[in-house]
Amino acid sequence: MKYRFTRKQLAIPYALFLLVFVIAPLVVIISYALTGSDGHVSLKNLAGFFSDPNTMGTLLYSLMLALVTTAVCLLIAYPVAYALAFSQIKRRSVILLLFIMPMWINFTLRLTALKEILTLIEGNLAFHPFLNSVIGMSYDFLPFMILPIYNQLERMDKSLMEAASDLGADRKQVFLRVTFPLSIPGVVSGIAMVFLPAMTNYVVLEMLYNSTYIMGSLIGSYFSAYDWHGGSMISLILLALICIFTLLGGGNKEENARGGSLV
Amino acid sequence: MKKKQGIFILILVLALLLIYAPILILAVYSFTDATAIGFSGSFSLNNYITLFTTPELSEMIWGTVLLALVVAVISTVLGTIGAIGVFYSRRGSQKLLSAVNQIPVVNADVVTGFSVCILLVVVFGISKDTFFPLVAGQVTLCAPFVFLSVYPRLGQMDPSIYEAALDLGASPAVALRRIVLPHVMPGVLSGFAMAVTLSLDDYFVATYTKPATFDTISTYVVNATRGSQTEVKTALWALSTIIFLIVLIIALFGNRSGGRRREAGGRKAEV
Numbered sequence: 001m002k003y004r005f006t007r008k009q010l011a012i013p014y015a016l017f018l019l020v021f022v023i024a025p026l027v028v029i030i031s032y033a034l035t036g037s038d039g040h041v042s043l044k045n046l047a048g049f050f051s052d053p054n055t056m057g058t059l060l061y062s063l064m065l066a067l068v069t070t071a072v073c074l075l076i077a078y079p080v081a082y083a084l085a086f087s088q089i090k091r092r093s094v095i096l097l098l099f100i101m102p103m104w105i106n107f108t109l110r111l112t113a114l115k116e117i118l119t120l121i122e123g124n125l126a127f128h129p130f131l132n133s134v135i136g137m138s139y140d141f142l143p144f145m146i147l148p149i150y151n152q153l154e155r156m157d158k159s160l161m162e163a164a165s166d167l168g169a170d171r172k173q174v175f176l177r178v179t180f181p182l183s184i185p186g187v188v189s190g191i192a193m194v195f196l197p198a199m200t201n202y203v204v205l206e207m208l209y210n211s212t213y214i215m216g217s218l219i220g221s222y223f224s225a226y227d228w229h230g231g232s233m234i235s236l237i238l239l240a241l242i243c244i245f246t247l248l249g250g251g252n253k254e255e256n257a258r259g260g261s262l263v
Numbered sequence: 264m265k266k267k268q269g270i271f272i273l274i275l276v277l278a279l280l281l282i283y284a285p286i287l288i289l290a291v292y293s294f295t296d297a298t299a300i301g302f303s304g305s306f307s308l309n310n311y312i313t314l315f316t317t318p319e320l321s322e323m324i325w326g327t328v329l330l331a332l333v334v335a336v337i338s339t340v341l342g343t344i345g346a347i348g349v350f351y352s353r354r355g356s357q358k359l360l361s362a363v364n365q366i367p368v369v370n371a372d373v374v375t376g377f378s379v380c381i382l383l384v385v386v387f388g389i390s391k392d393t394f395f396p397l398v399a400g401q402v403t404l405c406a407p408f409v410f411l412s413v414y415p416r417l418g419q420m421d422p423s424i425y426e427a428a429l430d431l432g433a434s435p436a437v438a439l440r441r442i443v444l445p446h447v448m449p450g451v452l453s454g455f456a457m458a459v460t461l462s463l464d465d466y467f468v469a470t471y472t473k474p475a476t477f478d479t480i481s482t483y484v485v486n487a488t489r490g491s492q493t494e495v496k497t498a499l500w501a502l503s504t505i506i507f508l509i510v511l512i513i514a515l516f517g518n519r520s521g522g523r524r525r526e527a528g529g530r531k532a533e534v
Contacts (some may be wrong), residue, residue, distance in 0.1 A: 014345025025378035113285035
């Protein structure tokens with residue numbers, strides 16, 4: 001039979017690409033994480049991680065930092081998204097653009113700007129390492145929290161709120177029982193967009209002179225020490241955390257703020 | 264009601280001030296000879312002169328831009344072909360490939376960069392100096408986003424137009440090029456823009472896969488923070504200001520044409 005081109009054949013190169021550059025690296029990571037430097041299968045790496053007070057401290061510090069950063073982002077982003085969604089400004093798309101624009105500026109340069117300001121205010125950044133890291137991360141990730149919440153509030157049926165207040169709910173009740181519950185999918189995607197980077201983006205800490213390690217820094221330090229097994233093990237733990245978050249998100253349709261921001 | 268609108272505007276203005284204050288203050292100081300924010304200095308273009316005349320800096324900037332363009336072109340071609348192919352595949356492979364496509368999107372960039380490096384450099388022994396690990400790593404980061412930006416466009420298309428083209432004698436390849444591709448073009452373009460931004464912003468993939476002698480803006484800035492070269496440090500303020508201005512111009516331009524497009528769409532809907 002003569003070769004005939006069909007549209008679905010175009011999936012083949014992409015499937016190969018995903019196989020080589022997404023699946024294969026993960027397989028390699030998993031196999032490195034589960035073998036010792038002698039090449040034998042062992043759980044020594046993992047056991048070592050969970051029994052070493054240093055690495056456990058790093059895990060806790062990362063979780064703590066991510067938790068506080070996410071909370072701060074949420075506390076700032078929700079009112080902003082709400083104000084943006086319900087304000088009657090004429091050129092709302094321009095204001096929205098102003099909130100998206102910082103994401104197009106290289107994040108290390110934005111952090112440089114922030115670092116200079118914080119140095120001016122605090123004198124020496126070394127006095128408040130945790131606080132500075134929270135500020136740096138919130139500054140960096142804020143748009144990722146604003147956008148999904150805004151999108152959710154924006155496409156909400158406004159008549160539901162009117163109906164609630166017509167039926168006698170006061171403003172607080174309308175918010176707590178109608179608006180907020182309906183915005184939860186946006187909040188969940190915002191949290192997903194902020195929490196993981198806050199555990200791993202060690203550049204923020206490095207640039208603000210916080211020498212404490214987070215999970216991402218561990219990969220960096222294993223990498224510098226040519227310890228592929230150690231680095232893979234941390235990657236595996238992070239992958240497991242991502243899986244847990246995804247499951248907790250409950251198949252909530254991925255609101256892709258990182259990409260959605262540009263469309 | 265009016266009071267509420269006032270509060271809304273207050274919140275938005277405060278948030279924007281918070282976001283833009285550091286960038287704007289840095290922009291002002293980039294035009295002085297001050298070595299730190301808050302120090303007094305007189306007007307000077309030294310930072311801009313240093314930025315454009317230091318070979319190390321201009322190499323780094325053009326290198327980053329060139330890399331972003333190469334990565335974005337490859338990612339756009341790959342992601343677009345992939346989205347079209349996967350969209351018209353059988354249900355099972357559709358689900359599987361879309362799920363795998365999500366992995367680099369939700370994964371931490373550190374893990375993506377590290378794992379690509381381990382596979383290509385450690386397992387396959389490809390030299391970082393070939394730039395292959397760097398380009399491949401960033402494409403892995405970007406192509407899935409192009410895929411995600413093209414894929415929904417295919418769903419909005421009326422499948423009978425493609426069928427009609429075939430019935431009228433077009434080959435599948437021609438129908439694809441003349442019917443499907445123009446239809447998904449807005450998604451392709453925004454995917455391309457996304458890939459450019461992701462590549463320009465990337466630190467983690469670059470730091471694990473780049474040749475030792477090559478620096479992107481991100482890796483350069485992070486290294487400069489560690490060092491104490493004041494001249495380079497303040498030249499980066501100028502770079503930040505220039506990038507901010509470019510972004511501002513693109514945003515203004517994009518918003519104007521975007522507004523027109525929306526207007527046209529609205530008019531079509533009315534008819």
